Amino acid sequence: MLLIDHYAYNNKLAGVHPGEKFLFFAVTVALCLALPTTFTTLVVTLLMAGAVVFAAGVPWRFYLKLLLLPGAFLAVGVAAVAVSVTRAPQDFIWAIHTGQYFAGITRQGLDNSVNLFLRSLGAVSCLYFLSLTTPMTEIADVLRKMRMPTLVIELMTLIYRFIFILLEVTRQIYTAQSSRLGYKNTRTGFNSLSRLILSMFIKSYRQSQAMYDSLVSRCYSGDLHHLSEPRQWCARNILLIVTVDSALLLCSLYAGGLV
Incomplete structure (x- = not known):
């Protein structure tokens, strides 16, 4: 988090x-x-x-x-x-x-x-x-009550969630590279960084697809609902x-x- x-x-x-x-x-x-x-x-x-x-x-x-x-x-x-x-x-x-x-x-x-x-x-x-x-869920709830278009709220919520996915994937790849001395000098650092960027987007795309599949399996129809206190x-x-x-x-x- x-x-x-x-x-x-x-x-x-x-x-x-x-x-x-x-x-x-x-x-x-x-x-x-x-x-x-x-x-x-x-x-x-x-x-x-x-x-x-x-x-x-x-x-x-x-x-x-x-x-x-x-x-x-x-x-x-x-x-x-x-x-x-x-x-x-x-x-x-x-x-x-x-x-x-x-x-x-x-x-x-x-x-x-x-x-x-x-x-x-x-x-x-x-x-x-x-x-x-x-929290983002409460902001989305306020925007929904203000009659903000549902598409805007959904995009904002999903993008916010995908930020965490992107950061978590980046952290895992960076830890794996560092444990193998991937950043011991400038040359290997740049090489590892290029591989990190490539792997980051590939794995992030796969995880985002898995997240979307999980939403669809729970009857997602383009509208996310949040429990608000x-x-x-x-x-x-x-x-x-x-x-x-x-x-x-x-x-x-x-x-x-x-x-």
């Missing part, structure tokens, strides 16, 4: 109605994307970090490692936004001249890249809150969500509005 899935089932907010957590996620991520100010994105990121670490009880080291993964990817992506290439010289903060072209960083490009990075990181933190506090909506939690998001909206409008 992935640690993300482990904490989704074992956290302090596991007993909270999934609709309440989904509502908090949806409203907050909407504010983060609709009010793309530095203040809003920073507050959303810190708010979700506090909700995950303090309210849900997820270890902060693990949460920080999760944020570093998309953070590194976003840093590389926004670097292309910050750099401008042109023939005419502009008000560059830093630039290099190569032939007829100038490549450098302008103030506007730097502001756009920082804004994009913070907004994306804020949206990712909202998604982490939902995935670390709510009945929970009651809590008026106090709803009031807390409305209060927090309303305060965030008012402070964001005061800090910079929609620009």
Whole structure:
């Protein structure tokens, strides 16, 4: 079991109605994307970090490692936004001249890249809150009640399940290769890695077919049903969500509005 899935089932907010957590996620991520100010994105990121670490009880080291993964990817992506290439010289903060072209960083490009990075990181933190506090079955149940197309829910659920199959097959093959000194040096490591990738997809395909056959043998007709624990909506939690998001909206409008 992935640690993300482990904490989704074992956290302090596991007993909270999934609709309440989904509502908090949806409203907050909407504010983060609709009010793309530095203040809003920073507050959303810190708010979700506090909700995950303090309210849900997820270890902060693990949460920080999760944020570093998309953070590194976003840093590389926004670097292309910050750099401008042109023939005419502009008000560059830093630039290099190569032939007829100038490549450098302008103030506007730097502001756009920082804004994009913070907004994306804020949206990712909202998604982490939902995935670390709510199991996939409960998310699918909420989407089903929202009249989400059944095909979308089925694909999401099956893909999520196949991730575990893929990781388990990869772990088994890697352990078998390591026990035979398959990664003792760079040359054998690359050779073993290529074989691992090939075997991984072949065995994953076979296991996915076996999983589908088991579903069909249990009268699967394109609709997966999950047992959900009945929970009651809590008026106090709803009031807390409305209060927090309303305060965030008012402070964001005061800090910079929609620009």
